[in-house]
Amino acid sequence: AKEAAPGSAGSGTGSGARSGSRATAPPKLTASIIRTASLTVQVKDVPKALEEARTRTENAGGYVGNETTTRDAEGRERTRVVLRVPVEKYDEVLAELEGAGKLLDRSAKAEDVTDQVVDVESRITSQRASVARIRELMDRATKLSDVVTLEGELSSRQADLEALLARQASLKDRTSMATITLSLSETPVKKPEKKEEGDPGFLDALAGGWNAFVTMLRWLAVVLGAVLPFAxxxxxxxxxxxxxxxPRLPRRPRPASASASAPGSGSAASALGPLPVARSAPESAPARESGEED
Known part of the structure; x- marks a missing residue:
């Protein structure tokens, strides 16, 4: 019996140690993960694809968030919508959205926020205990000054507690509901290839000539508009x-004409002397002499 005592004691000690180790073992935590994804899908009909995405989201227990619809220069419609779905249906809804058309881009992200969740829960517990202590002190306070001081402290600690509760709610929402940003764009319509044109006809030539005439008039108008200020x-x-x-410039004297210079020709001739006489006169002298003899 004496030998059994140490054994029993030892067995008791061992069982106590094992029970203590179980008590001090940290509890198993559930991972808190924020899941987000972004999809760009090309579809034939954007409004129809958007309606199908809404239906899938609501059937999965989620809801539709922000939505933006635009049109590009060619008139094609583009829609960007934010979908919130439960984490349990995240993979299923994501696969359905990818198969709605031609997948152009896909990105997914998983952020582990387990530490933040645990920290916030711990701080909320401590803050609640602190608020309870302040309230107990207020119940025991007898002086007005002490009551005023405790009320200020209580308001400050309650504000901190409300901020922690809001952060806890945000983390819970983000970890329980996955976010999918879906971008839908229309498939570009292929333009028909131009057929080979034959020889131009009379109408083609007429249209070409008219276009050339209009272009010429347009250029003439441009040139006229440019030259008109200078003209x-x-x-x-x-x-x-x-x-x-x-009219104000001095006039030059006119040169003397031939008729005006005629009166002065005599004075000019007298100044120059007599004009030379023709030498044919001496040849007529014998003729006069022969006449006289007769």
Whole structure:
């Protein structure tokens, strides 16, 4: 019996140690993960694909968030919508959205926030205990000054507690509901290839000539518009020259004409002397002599 005592004691000690180790073992935590995904899908009909995405989300227990719809320069519609779905249905809904059309881009992200969740829960527990202590002190306070001081402290600690509760709610929402940002764009319509054109006909030539004529008139109008200011200035300068400047200029004397110089020709001739006489006169002298003899 004495030998059994140490054994029993030892067995008791061992069982106590094992029970103590179980008591001090940290509790198993559930991972808290924030899941987000972004999809860009090309579809034939954007409104129809958007309605199907809404239906899938609501059937999964989620809801539709922000939505933006635009149109590009070619008139194609683009829609961006934020979907919130439960984490349990996240993979299923994501696969359905990817198969709605041609997948152009996909990105997924998983952020582990387990430490933040545990920290916030611990701080909330401590803050609640602190608020309870302040309230107990207020119940025991007898002086007005102590009551006023405790009320200020209570308000501050309650504000901190409300901030922690709001953060806890945000983490719970983000970890329980996954966020999927879906971008839908229309499939570009292929333009028909141009057929090879044959030889141009009369109408084609007429249209080409008319286009060339219109283009020429357009260029003439442009040139006229560019030259018109300079032409107006030149016309004003010429008009001023003819009407104002030219009449005031001194006139030059006119050169003497042939008729005007006739009266003075005698004086000029007398100054130069007699004109030479023709030498044919001496040849007529014998003829006169022969006449006299007869």
């Amino acid at each position: 107006a200035v030149a016309a004003v300068i010429v008009l001023l020259w003819l009407r104002v400047v030219r």
